[in-house]
Amino acid sequence: MVDYKTIITETLKTEVLVVGGGSAGCNAAAAAALEGKKTMLVERYGFLGGTSTYILDTFYGFYIPGKEGRKVVGGIPDKVLDKLFARKAAILRPNTYGAGTGVTYDPEILKVVWEELLTESNVDILFHSFVVDVVTEGPKVTGVILVNKSGFFLVEADIIIDASGDADVVAKAGFPFDGIGGKEAVQSLTTTFRVMHVDNEAAISFTKQQMWDWMKEANATGNYYLPREEGSVHITTIPGVMATNMVRLAIPDPTNIADLSKAEIEGRKQALEYFRFMKDYLPGYDKAELMNFSTQIGVRETRRVIGEYTLTKEDVLGARKFDDAVLECGAPIEDHHNAAGTKWEYLEEGAVYQLPYRTLIPKDSTNLLVAGRCLSATHDAHASMRSIGQCMAMGQAAGTAAALAIQEGVEPKKLDINLLQAKLIENGAMINTHSSFVNYHE
Ligand SMILES: Cc1cc2nc3c(=O)[nH]c(=O)nc-3n(C[C@H](O)[C@H](O)[C@H](O)COP(=O)(O)OP(=O)(O)OC[C@H]3O[C@@H](n4cnc5c(N)ncnc54)[C@H](O)[C@@H]3O)c2cc1C
Structure with missing residues (x-):
């Protein structure tokens, strides 16, 4: 860690800090703020959405593939859908590869929708700010150092959610990760x-x-x-x-x-x-x-953190359920490797697996959570879990967990899972859709 003390121009304090304003980060920030916690989101570009707005125009993962095609993501992500459909800036599109119904949107309008979501939730947004380092006290990450045109800022927070996609905070804090430098090549x-x-x-x-x-x-x-x-x-x-x-x-x-x-x-x-x-x-x-x-x-893929649990290919294809589930996914493994073709591996018709909360907690950390494509998953499992719908649901889970952990005065990994699941369900998240098939705009 560099000694930035001499060059810090401003120190900011918040309860929950979200690093990265992609689909995961926006949902994490909205969720933490919804629970009444002072929340700040920092983003290196001058707009929100990450991959969802600077690369793409279709959300997958909201619907599972197959004949039934049921919806498995809800809660805060639905507010995003509602805002897009209200502006006639989205259409439902059957996916010919079989990844499930996609929600195709206008990415320029989505930038505004993400901003509305966060400003309506009272999240402080700091654009044009790149997180370059962390400040630690033992295993605790007390703050991050970011740089922007105004200088070097220290942002101190009780809980930090790394939604940078690349797990920049986790890596700078010295917690382990897989992916780049691992035994399998990352996706193209x-x-x-x-x-x-x-x-x-x-x-x-x-x-x-x-x-x-x-x-x-x-x-x-x-x-x-x-x-x-x-x-x-x-x-x-x-x-x-x-x-x-x-x-x-x-x-x-x-x-x-x-x-x-x-x-x-x-x-x-x-x-x-x-x-x-x-x-x-x-x-x-x-x-x-x-x-x-x-x-x-x-x-598509860089660092995948090593968490308190690592999601595996067997969990995905075996449609595994977990006691500490925070969301569901029915998306196939979609691996854009560098050789010819793309590898597709499907779950059984109508099946979903659940994502355990532990995949969002970097191993041995005390006040860190992750959300989005840097979650703890093997290369194959990641290739299924990385759709935007699931990144949004991970964000909602991580943001809610951060707020509840502060409220209860515990580390994220010691949070009562029943409390977290009850709050997620209360706020519309879909953790177990077997008994409640709900479809959007039918
Ligand atoms: C080419 C391609 C096609 C895809 N196709 C689809 C598709 O059609 N549908 C689908 O659902 N999914 C698709 N995916 C997958 C999906 O888009 C991503 O997995 C998902 O958007 C990741 O969201 P995220 O929030 O985790 O990360 P990101 O979207 O990567 O967001 C990370 C955010 O953090 C910011 N950031 C990064 N580092 C820092 C830092 N140090 N300081 C401050 N800010 C920082 C970034 O600017 C960005 O805004 C595709 C991915 C790719 C690359």
């Missing part, structure tokens, strides 16, 4: 892009397999550079605008900034090639223009 990265002035009707007139065949054909001419001969393009909430997930590249450690910088450049280069291919080969795209690249390259 994708620069997404959207195109406009598309003839929608023509653009949905061909199958994904046909598009993949055309990709092969284009590559075979030697005139195109399409490293991945698969991927997808889908309708959005805006007529004439289509969104893609085609680019693929791999680096061993997406937190290594030299490698990530090269990946950003390669990602946009690939994106332009896929766009050229689309205009040349796909019906409906002859007048299309590039609308935007994702704000940054999409990172």
Whole structure:
């Protein structure tokens, strides 16, 4: 730890501090504030949403795949859906890969919706602030150091929720993690892009397999550079605008900034090639223009903390239930590894597994929680649990747990699980949907 004492320009204090304003962080902050705790969220960009707004436009994980397709996420995440549907900024979309019904939204409107959620909950938001270090007293993380245009800030907090996606706080505090540097390669990265002035009707007139065949054909001419001969393009909430997930590249450690910088450049280069291919080969795209690249390259997986429990592939595919469950998931294992193809492994029809609260508690920590894609899970289990719906539900669980732990005067790992589960259910979270099938907007 660097001695920042001499350069700290401001010290702030809060009860709950959430690092990272992605789907998990926003829900965590809203949940903690809902329970009356003074809550601050710090985010390195000037808007909220993380991957949900700077890369994507579809929530998966709210609905399980299969014939029944029931809804398994509720509570604060429903407020986000309600706000999007009220603005006519979302549509339900059946997923052709079989990941379940997706909620496709306008990512620009979602930025405002996240802000409304947090401001209505009285969360203090600090944008343009990058957490670079932590202050510790033994196993306790008493605060974080962040840097922004105003200087170096110390933010002290009773409980810190690491929702940075990369487990930056956990790593800086010296708690163990897996993922980067582990035995399995982390998932590949994708620069997404959207195109406009598309003839929608023509653009949905061909199958994904046909598009993949055309990709092969284009590559075979030697005139195109399409490293991945698969991927997808889908309708959005805006007529004439289509969104893609085609680019693929791999680096061993997406937190290594030299490698990530090269990946950003390669990602946009690939994106332009896929766009050229689309205009040349796909019906409906002859007048299309590039609308935007994702704000940054999409990172699926980096550090996964080692928690009080680590979710496994067997837990996922075996539809395992836990006494300390805080949410459910029916999403398949979806591993975008670097070789050809994407690995899909499904639970049995209609099945879900539960996520134990312990996966959100870094092992041996006393005042830390995590939420979102840096949870404690093996590579395979993570590939199922990382959908935005589940990241939101993890956020709600972690934020509620932080508030209750402060209220009860206990460490997060000593919190009475019955108290946490009762509060989550009271606030609409869905922990056991077997007996209560509820569907949204039916
Ligand atoms: C290419 C791609 C396609 C995907 N497709 C889908 C899909 O279609 N549907 C779906 O449901 N899921 C999809 N996923 C998975 C899903 O989007 C992510 O797992 C999920 O959004 C992660 O949410 P999060 O809140 O945990 O992390 P993130 O969204 O990564 O948020 C982390 C936040 O923390 C901030 N931050 C990071 N470090 C710091 C720091 N040190 N200080 C301050 N702020 C910091 C970041 O700016 C960011 O806002 C996809 C992922 C990728 C990459």
